Amino acid sequence: SQTIHQWPATLVQPVGSPLSLECTVEGTSNPNLYWYRQAAGRGLQLLFYSVGIGQISSEVPQNLSASRPQDRQFILSSKKLLLSDSGFYLCAWRRPGYWTGELFFGEGSRLTVL
Amino acid sequence: AQSVTQPDIHITVSEGASLELRCNYSYGATPYLFWYVQSPGQGLQLLLKYFSGDTLVQGIKGFEAEFKRSQSSFNLRKPSVHWSDAAEYFCAVGGGDYKLSFGAGTTVTVRA
Numbered sequence: 001s002q003t004i005h006q007w008p009a010t011l012v013q014p015v016g017s018p019l020s021l022e023c024t025v026e027g028t029s030n031p032n033l034y035w036y037r038q039a040a041g042r043g044l045q046l047l048f049y050s051v052g053i054g055q056i057s058s059e060v061p062q063n064l065s066a067s068r069p070q071d072r073q074f075i076l077s078s079k080k081l082l083l084s085d086s087g088f089y090l091c092a093w094r095r096p097g098y099w100t101g102e103l104f105f106g107e108g109s110r111l112t113v114l
Numbered sequence: 115a116q117s118v119t120q121p122d123i124h125i126t127v128s129e130g131a132s133l134e135l136r137c138n139y140s141y142g143a144t145p146y147l148f149w150y151v152q153s154p155g156q157g158l159q160l161l162l163k164y165f166s167g168d169t170l171v172q173g174i175k176g177f178e179a180e181f182k183r184s185q186s187s188f189n190l191r192k193p194s195v196h197w198s199d200a201a202e203y204f205c206a207v208g209g210g211d212y213k214l215s216f217g218a219g220t221t222v223t224v225r226a
Contacts, residue, residue, distance in 0.1 A: 032212055036216075042218060043120075043204065043216050043217055043218035043219050044158075044204065044216040046213060046214075046215075049213065051212060057212075059213075090157055090158070092158075094212075102148055102160045102163055103158075103160075103214055104160075105150075105157035105158040105159075106157050107156060107157045108155070108156065108157050110155070
């Protein structure tokens with residue numbers, strides 16, 4: 001069976017510090033990978049998606065970036081965090097080429113920027 | 115562009131009462147529609163999905179949803195709510211591309 005892991009689960013960082021959130025999927029190959037952000041009282045905002053190694057599409061211009069160094073690894077990064085980066089970050093995967101398929105979500109990483 | 119509107123931000127319902135959550139979507143072609151549930155501090159779990167065929171779809175935990183093309187709606191229902199149904203519910207729409215668009219969510223509170 002497939003599983004998805006995110007870490008860290010909780011992170012408190014000062015403004016201006018770097019960020020690295022990691023997501024790993026097990027039990028499948030070449031998944032489509034996604035990073036969503038959920039701000040307090042708001043819905044899910046798609047940040048990045050990837051259909052393969054090194055292939056990243058950005059949905060929202062911001063000071064965040066994403067990378068996919070391995071087939072089942074997706075990393076969300078920032079060089080300098082802003083207060084507005086606080087939120088709940090969700091990684092998700094989808095079966096490749098299966099556009100009707102649902103997304104499978106990780107447990108999320110809660111980021112608080114102070 | 116695709117989008118989803120969930121008109122109700124917060125709903126309070128008594129345990130044992132029925133529940134209906136509204137979802138309206140905008141999509142240029144045949145949509146694929148989903149309902150997800152999120153417990154506090156957790157990821158999202160799929161409740162049900164609609165691709166084609168029967169417009170009334172059954173999901174997990176006793177939920178069902180009805181697709182109405184004429185109204186661009188995909189409302190979620192449950193006949194009798196349990197205290198464990200207290201959560202946030204998200205409607206999502208997608209199509210023949212890589213992305214799902216989510217609504218802002220509806221928080222459901224269940225009172226004893």
